[in-house]
Amino acid sequence: MHDFAVPLSMQGHVHLRVTWSPMGTPSPSSAGRPAGGTTGHLPASTMTMRHAKVEASPAVREAFAQFDRNNSGRLDYRELRNGLRTLGLDVTTEGAASVLASYDDDNSGLMELDEFARLCQQLGYVEARPVGTTPISTSRQPWRPGGASRDWPPPDRRADAVRSTPDVASAIRNADPERLNEKGVLSVHLKRGIGLKAADLNGKSDPYVIVSSGSHEKKSRVVKKTLDPEWNEMLEFEGSLKDFLSHGLLLKVMDKDTFTKDDPLGDVQVSLEPLRSTDTHDFLESLPTKGSVKFTVSWKPVAEQLLSRGTLHVHLSHATNLKAADRNGLSDPYVKLSLKGQQHKSKTIKKTLDPKWDEGFEFKGVLRELISEPLQIDAFDYDFGKSDDKLGNASVDLSVLKSTRMHDFAVPLSMQGHVHLRVTWSPMGTPSPSSAGRPAGGTTGHLPASTMTMRHAKVEASPAVREAFAQFDRNNSGRLDYRELRNGLRTLGLDVTTEGAASVLASYDDDNSGLMELDEFARLCQQLGYVEARPVGTTPISTSRQPWRPGGASRDWPPPDRRADAVRSTPDVASAIRNADPERLNEKGVLSVHLKRGIGLKAADLNGKSDPYVIVSSGSHEKKSRVVKKTLDPEWNEMLEFEGSLKDFLSHGLLLKVMDKDTFTKDDPLGDVQVSLEPLRSTDTHDFLESLPTKGSVKFTVSWKPVAEQLLSRGTLHVHLSHATNLKAADRNGLSDPYVKLS
Template sequence: MDLAKANESLEESKSVSASLADLSAIPQAAPPPAGKQGALLQKAAESKKWQRRLSAPTLPKKDMDLLQKELAGLTKIRRLERENQLRVGAKYGADEEKLKVGYNNDKIELTHNKPFTALDYDLPHAQYVTAASAMGIPDPNAPQPPEAAMPAAPEVPDETDAPAPPSAKVRGGTLEFAFVWEPEDPILAAARKQHGVLKVHVKKGVNLVAADTGFLASGKSDPYVSISTGGQTARTKTIKKELNPVWDETVEFAGTLGAFLGAPFELRVVDEDMLGKGDSLGEYKTNLNVLKTKTKAKFVQTLPTQGTIEFSIAWEMEDPSLTRARGEVGVLHVLCKKASNLKATDFMGGKSDPYVKVLAGGGQESQTKALQDNLDPVWNQRLVFKGTLYDFVTNPLTLKVLDENMVGGSTALGDVAVDMAPFLRDSDEKKHYSEKLATQGSVDFAVSWERVDAALQAMREAEGVLRIHLKRGQGLQATDTGFLQSGKSDPFVEIIAGEQAKKSAVIEKTTEPVWDEEIEFEGKMEDFIFNPIVFKVFDADMLGTRESLGECQVGIGMLQRTRAKTFNEDLSTQGNLDFRVTWAAGEKAGMRTAADRAAEIKKGRLMVHVKQAVDLMASDTGFLQSGKSDPYVVVRVGGQEQKTKTISKDLNPVWDETLTFEAAVDLFVGTQLEFEIFDSDLIGSDESLGELQVGLEKMWDDAKASRAFNEALPTQGTFEFAVEWAVL
């Protein structure tokens, strides 16, 4: 059969009803690309396989197998309708009919030929009689001669629980067919994905049915209009006692154009009753295919009961930037900085205990810690909210400043709301705000948006261990007093990571503590990376009190890109801390033994060759000692200290002595090599003849290195030495 002729004769043909149940078992294959349309049409028109003649009363298995194989290569045919079968025919009495079946927004056209008289399938009785009478086929309820059974199609697993298609009965004859693949217009296919708003303007009704009865309400109705489409329902207001209501009201439905094109549109006019659901005054059902070609349409529709309803529909595509925001997943960061001059609400003391509660994304909320007795609080705390950019830009960001009470609820100190729409135009920019509160005072905060892909989000949500290797402190404050304690401290460190806080060991009587201690925190990476890790250094006292020696804090967001990071941070008072932070995904606290850690730590050796000094300062006095010194050298590095022998009565001493320091490489990195030359005295403390500090930053990165120095002392004279470094 020639495909072009079949299409030309379509308008003149008469249709025959049938159900190709055995085609429902065809294996599924992906539809061909739109670009192959011409080749497929040519193949369908010219290939004899696509016009294969199937003979009856028996259908050879080889023909059915070949049919299924060839059809599977052309396209995927899905089971349709509730019966999960491809059903052909809705009209009867034609020699030929053509059915368009929707599939993934494209279509398949099935063309059937006149010699269908001898082959039919089980159908509902009423349909069968109609079709059979047009063909001159006897009523199936009449006695029939024995018939050959149609071979069963191969079973194919189906995701649905629908019943299997009905079996076929062969009555003899032939069937010729062809397939045509016609992809949907690409513009319409893209339009289906558009987000927007369907606006239905219900204008008025005319001459509606009078549904109300009773002395006062007789001959009237209280009509409203209910509209359902795209899985949503909305209604207008009610017009009391009116048969010609004018609503002039617009109801809106948000979604994609495809959702509305593929759904029915149902409009119901209802008489509202005080009791019950109300009486129907008429309804109108249609589809919204008109939106395929235009964005607006007007309707004046006669109701099946009585009267007319006038309404219009309009499709408004949303701002493209909003559509982009729907698919952009990430994290909204809200940094609550500080507040100033807050209202005092506490009954005693004239203070407040303020904290900030932040509401974002139309339903998420989080809050800062409360600061006690403070009208000018500084939180510097970051709150994070996960979602799409669309969630946040379509809802205001609200900050509520509250006073925490021990009994009862919190007391409001004021709130502010910020429009997030500017983030649509520039979501990469961090925005800073200083907003006045409605009651008293102001609040300062910053907002930023961070795009996060699925892989990064999965990494942030993974459980693991944050390990902090607390190495040492340098130049800490001396807070102890007394004959034995003067000039010293007993430092320890409290580390706050996320919602957890842990303490280090106490190192007694030193301002140069070496902890070399590993402290672990379990949790998700996102528990730690959004707020700084805080290090608070204290001096431990015998009576259980503690005195602050300063603090520092660091952000560890870089652990999303690198496994570890080493820090040397200045304290807020005096001195600094050396530590290293590592993230171990998938591990638990306590999994690493001391042996594991030792095997992982690289060791280094620094050899310091103290050679000589020239023209040192003379510090000794007296008849025998005048004009001389008894010098020795103290060397400090990596938290360790050693000294040379003493050379008596010499201003040009030659020590020619090597001091060796071994430790973890991390304990050397970031430190300086320190020398101090002393004059040894028999009575009293030794007197300093000068000190020197040398940076060896470039050496620590090398496996082996050596350097020689001859440096001038800040007091008088010169000092000669050499160093040799090796990673073990």
């Protein structure tokens, strides 16, 4: 339930109360007030205290610091759920999310200390008071579930429920001060406009949006003849978080006109300050003219190498066992290489099925953009006086360059044979590879060259490795994110930047989860020489800890007085596994499929093109993308959302059927692909680049966002229209005869 005093665009305010009644629950009374007086999972008295500033008592601070497992200074819904359970409250995951939403006044998706203090006050669990009032008591007031007369939690559990107040300051110190300097990608998911101004004679508009932050600017697509456009488009900007925060985000909504200047429909400037503490924030912003715009902004740090400009060198070495296209049982092969609109053609090698080209080609641009789609290879047999015969094609996924500057490929062609090539990345200002296509320095990211031979070797973690891993794993998830890895490596004396840590993580992240597993950490330790680690199945080199010595120092590192802080006992690893979130599978929420683009699709129409769209389904859920006309490389850039439980989505996986739209005949299939959603067990987002069985590939990202159960329930939204004040006078008598339309 919420009360609104809504300013009208001309003059005055309309006052109303909005109440949600899930199916099967009592409707609000005729006065618009809920029959039971409850708000979510909270007491009715919460409504009067919801926005009152509350000062946290020492006991509240202690409990908050204990619940705050990742020392972020804020609680997410899982931390709140687990914490409330230690107080004897039987709270579900969705219930905790609903409670958090009830007190999340800044819509950050996280609970601040003062918000937690208000919750404690309403529950009566610990003493908390509105700022400026006299304390009710300086002692802890335990909440007693079910009217029990005994104190709760029991005395033997209280020591585990809180920790000393100074730890709160420690949690603040352990917040991430380098977040502002991160380089990465700011994504603006432009969802929809609602009730926009009519700018055309037909009473409609053709709206689009110009989104900018500082010098960055991008334009959305135009949606024709509507006042409620559904853009559902993702616009991405590369830069540093600090710069984006300093400029904020400006959205200019425009009406597209063919023969005259486009009309402004209103603009809105928003602050990006929420991104200081959370990676995603939702906006619903009113325009000064009429209507509103709904969008989501998210931040994703990216290894610095991916944002660098430079040259992608492709050394075309040779091919083996190609198809024979000529009567002599041989071919005259050559190859075309295509990437991001750039194309190169090799020389022709006469009369062979095993040509040796030994040729180099260059593609210039930003690494992240270049590797966002595959390198296309088309092989041909040269024929004099007639069209050349095709020998096959292939797509090469270049995402491996996220973690290494050089990689060798043996690429199978669609018809027969293999093409062998080496791909090398040279950032601007660094030496190009030699004529043989080999990097001059032979390095791989931030890691020793020897790493290449160990990258995929399964390594058994020694007890010392497990100890260090458990200490680095601050949130007890059983995996390290790039910040935990960065902070941990610094305790070992390594001067690692945020982007450097992200790059190191990517170098060992074989499952592309964005997190470092224990065995991946063991391989990193082995290459750094910091602690003993060995490939599975081999004899241990040593059972003792082998400290890494930075800069050739002869003394042990870290110093003896720091080692106690660098590791913790091995049993904590098992504890970390126990503390992982077992209820994730039962979460209800939204599965978002960001359908990005198709690459090199099959031609289904006589014009050599297709009109592709995609049907995306998971179990009984199904949605269809928009159609992109006359292309083999469609840019859908569309977000499709499905509501349900993570467990159900994992059991069904995701099916994408790519189709060609036809007007008078049945739509033609261009290929389909079924993918597993298992990565969502451990991460909220996963990128896919999937080849189709016919031709080409599809690029998309799948993400999971839990939602309070209430938000997914069916029911009735009750609007109690109370009164209006100070309306505009429309009649000669200086009054009006007002009525209201709600839609």
